[in-house]
Amino acid sequence: MAFExxxxxxxxxxxxxxxxxxxxxxxxxxxxxxxVNNLNAALKEHADLAALPLDDLLRAVQTxxxxxxxxxxxxxxxxxxxxxxxxxxxxxxxGGAPSGALAQDIDKTFGGLDGFKAKFNDAGLKRFGSxxxxxxxxxxxxxxxxxxxQDSPIMDGLYxxxxxxxxxxxxxxxYQNRRGDYLTAWWNAVNWDEVGRRYEAGKRG
Ligand code: MN
Numbered sequence: 001m002a003f004e005x006x007x008x009x010x011x012x013x014x015x016x017x018x019x020x021x022x023x024x025x026x027x028x029x030x031x032x033x034x035x036v037n038n039l040n041a042a043l044k045e046h047a048d049l050a051a052l053p054l055d056d057l058l059r060a061v062q063t064x065x066x067x068x069x070x071x072x073x074x075x076x077x078x079x080x081x082x083x084x085x086x087x088x089x090x091x092x093x094x095g096g097a098p099s100g101a102l103a104q105d106i107d108k109t110f111g112g113l114d115g116f117k118a119k120f121n122d123a124g125l126k127r128f129g130s131x132x133x134x135x136x137x138x139x140x141x142x143x144x145x146x147x148x149x150q151d152s153p154i155m156d157g158l159y160x161x162x163x164x165x166x167x168x169x170x171x172x173x174x175y176q177n178r179r180g181d182y183l184t185a186w187w188n189a190v191n192w193d194e195v196g197r198r199y200e201a202g203k204r205g
Pocket of ligand 1: 031165
């Protein structure tokens with residue numbers, strides 16, 4: 001079965017004013033759709049790989065995926081996975097603070113929510129060119145890092161708790177070159193319930 005573009009879990013204008021409607025249309029209907037279409041095209045002659053769950057395909061990029069399609073699968077399976085997570089960890093009128101075990105772990109690891117946000121924003125700001133800022137679980141420990149292009153932490157055996165897209169396509173229409181302003185504003189769209197759910201799932205392994 002071919003991979004499919006998941007519908008946005010809210011309206012295209014629902015994240016205003018943090019993310020504008022025009023950006024959401026382009027980002028979901030053009031960029032994410034292209035990753036899905038290009039992934040299916042790359043796997044056309046590889047039914048065994050196309051049948052894998054997406055996470056398994058990401059983990060297999062450096063091993064099972066033939067070299068001829070490796071770059072295409074890496075970029076497009078990564079793009080499909082990253083964006084499928086991204087839409088879900090945002091919501092209308094989001095923001096606020098995490099709760100429960102995730103909040104405690106953030107306090108313990110980063111000295112509080114503000115310390116975590118500063119570290120995460122810094123990772124996004126310092127990612128040269130296109131990529132993602134991440135909060136991951138590495139052997140059960142929270143860690144902030146960034147990846148280039150559409151690389152997923154799953155490719156490195158890590159669990160992505162949350163990630164922010166710092167490609168220019170994610171923010172340029174509204175924020176132009178001010179990536180830092182986008183990173184700061186983005187916290188007002190975060191769906192902490194979903195991030196907390198992902199954290200619990202990652203801790204269970
Ligand atoms: Mn994107």
